[in-house]
Amino acid sequence: MGQSTRRITHCGQCGKSFSYRYDMGRIPEGVTNFPLSCPFCSTRQVVPLTAVRKVDLLRDGTKQEIVVLEVPENPVGVVKEGGE
Amino acid sequence: MSQPTPFIITPPADLLKDHPPIKGMAESLSSAYASHKLVEEKHLQAMGQALWDALPNGAALEAAKQAAGQQALPIIIESDHAAILTLPWETLYHPQYGFLGRETGFSLSRRNPTIKVRLPDVPCEPLRVLLFTSLPDDLTELERLDVEAEQAAVQEALMKQEQAGEIVLEMPDDGRLDTFRASLQHFQPHLVYLSGHGNFTHEHHNQQAYGSFLFEDAIGRKQEVSETELTACFQNTQVQLLVLSACLSAKQHPNYPHNGLSAALYKAGIPHVIGMRESVFDKAGIQFAKALLETLGKRTTVDVALQQARNAITQPLKEAGGYKESSNPIRTEASYGQWCLPQLLSHDLKQGLVDWGFTPQPRKRAELKTLLGQISVPEQFRGRRRELRQWQNRLRSEQNSLLITGIGGMGKTALANKLLQGLHKDGYQTFSFSLRPEHDWQNVLLDMELALAEDEGAYKKYELIQRKGLDEAAQASYFLKFLLARYGGKLALFFDNLESVQDGKFPHAVTDPTLQHWLQAAQQLTTQGLKLILTSRWRLPDWAEAAHYPLGKPVYGDYVAMVRLKGLPLNGARLQTAYETLGGNFRALEFFAEATRHMSVKEEQAFIAALDKAADDSQTDMALAKVLEQRHAGEHALLHRLLAYQTAVPLTGLEVLWEEPSPPNPLSRQAGEGGQDDWAVLQRLLAVSLVEQFTNPYSEETEYQLAPLVRSWLLANGAPDPSLSMLQTAAEFLLWQLEERQNTTWEHQLSTHAALLAANLTEQGQRLVLDWIIGPLTMAGMYRTLLDDWLPPLAEADNQQIKGEALGQIGKQYLHIGQYDTALDFLKKSLAIQQEIGDKSGEGTTLNNISQIYDARGDYDTALDFLKKSLAIQQEIGDKSGEGTTLNNISQIFKARGDYDTALDFLKKSLAIQQEIGDVAGLCATLFNMGHIHLQNEEVAEAVQAWVTVYGIAKQINLANVLQALESLAGNLGLPGGLQGWEMLAKQMAEK
């Protein structure tokens, strides 16, 4: 919780770009999209997050592979078909 | 380029014995300085010649000079005899070359061959210069050095290289030893210029002699620091050159080795130390500083720079404009023997200050500002040193109020802010009110109320007072009294730009009655320790003279400091003229520098003449008008867009306004360039100080705002008001920031609310109150504020959904303050509307709230009926969060009836839901109640487990009301230490 990433994001509708702070704490378990709206055209859209494999060290010294979600470098919002 | 081989002179140890007159000559020269007799060139020459004649190998100099070719030949006096080292070798006079310590073909320095130390590495980076001046207040007028002039001279000398990024200059604005120490460690300077008063003490009875330097103590009095203590400050630094511009800093006693400031610091391993052998004139010191640093900035070696600096003070009084009292040319043009006083002790002349092989990064011009509430202040304010310390000391003692007056742009806000920072450091809680028309100062009252609400007891007392129906003035007085008590007597209030609410005509009374009450209340409380600072153009009626400071012209050095800081295109004579014409007005200078940037000499002269004739307070406007006149259409369009915001916004906030058509602008004279890159245009506006930039500490984004003065000027001079659609777009952008969690600070919520209302977006404004503002105010227990200020307008809303919710909220607040009948009335009104419009979710909530009234009255059956109705609706529409709350409430009915098993069942159901949806606050409430049931069932371990869990969660996310409940629970249970008790239990359980 509480970790945030800032990215220049491109609107999937109007194409304009804006600086956006992604608060990963807002993403519920199991969801791989970040919902947001465009400050220019107000279109609601989602930014698909990237799954990154990482190796985590456990306390007993063993390693385990985990998957972490990250915001891609130059995210472009995806507008749902027929969505409001 | 390799340096020529130095010519080393090693005076024989028995020089004084072999040449008896030298000792007497040196002593009488020294006493001439000490008794302020006129030391003339002929005296120096006689001394220097005697020294030269006493040297055995003088004849070899010619050959060495020949070998050095066109380069300056370094001459090094090498000795480890204290008695030899006390001699004035800088006067050394060669029959053919003249004074070897002054002629440009040579350099003259000293070395003690017995001291071997490891010298610091020479780093490849910009030269860091620390200019540290100490000027204690308790010096007599005669002793007062003109440190400001010295600072101005040094800044001017280094300005070019500083702007090019080759040099970084730091000038702390107080002269305490602690500050010096901290600056050395944090800034890690390569060159330290320490300027102030030095002293030399010979304690015959103790058989010791030492030098010292006068620093300032915490309240500005002199504090003598000995050479030992000063030397210790240089541990773990990489200082290459230390200049001690202080009297007697190079003095030594012939009987003791390594004594005196210079010798001691040299011994400590500083590669080069420059000190003064005797007392120096202030004027000579200033010229010396300027010449030395100017030359060092040109990357010359220390000895060569020193030689030039000595040369620059051969006629110190003539160059500084002479004696005012005397027109005697002999006195005016005399050297006073000043040039030969600076002495260089150098371990290795080849050791540079830095390696200049780096690529300099030119300094960025635009300066960041910080927001103090709504007030913007420059992040670094330099200068007004004397005023600052004077008032800081007074505010620290019995002085409790201060009104700073003066025309705009003199630095009132900056000075007040510095004073406030000082109070804050001393533990004062500060609140800052901006009275500028674009700010709502009452928002700060709300902040203060939130702060008071943190102290439940005090807030309850305040609410009691509110209900007594006292007048505004009395209420304000009580409120401030409680707040003052809440901060243990350490409360400071700052009212900025008071002239915005003062009558323009004498006696300039405050026109806003509410504010007047608050000011009066604050003023009264200053007798109990409240600190009150105000700024205004005009003095207030009946304001005590002792608490009034009319801000005068800043010293020239402050002016130069600002020019440096902002990188303004002004220096030398032009800067001096601007200073004189503008009476030291900082803001006017900024605009003046920009306005005249592209003017011809003639145009500039005409402009200065016009400014000179204008009244002081219209000069800033005149200069600003010129700057605005020179902006092209693209820049004006951006300024116009900035007018739509009353708060700082990131770049995107300006870009969303791009779609808005720009009205024809009478202020813009040049043809539009169109399609400008916003960021580039913004940078140009920043560069000319029309726009200010901040870093928002919450979002860590750079934000921009029209400078307040520019906003006022634009609106007063025919700039078109932003259109309604622009205001709407702007307000919607702020709302976007809030809803997208880009900025959710309290300040942002309030400014968004104000922007929505100003843009006629009433409904969104009301929604914002319901969704964002009510929550924190309820949490803080500010039920009265909600009932009086925030909720009534919402209960009149056209939108039925909002109206229903608002009525329900009003009912809930009455419930909180125990007025059950009124609460029920409002809740029923709310219910009726919600049922009518089919607002199921609202209906569920309201039914739940109604049940609480019956619960409080002990009518459990009716309460349960309402709760069941509420539960049915919430389950029907899938309102999980509401369901969790309702189940929890139902459990409490069964608990009240003594049916603990059923109560526990409901709590478990509630808990499951809250865990599922992650409702942490609800979870805490439920667990808390579970603990109580366990306790009733005498399951102590389970009860404690539940509460410790609650404690862990509440502590992590700082749930104030839960922590408070835990604290009183600890009391009831007899658990010692309140919250500490829970902390201990949590630790014990974690260990198990």
Ligand SMILES: [Zn+2]
């Ligand atoms: Zn868009």
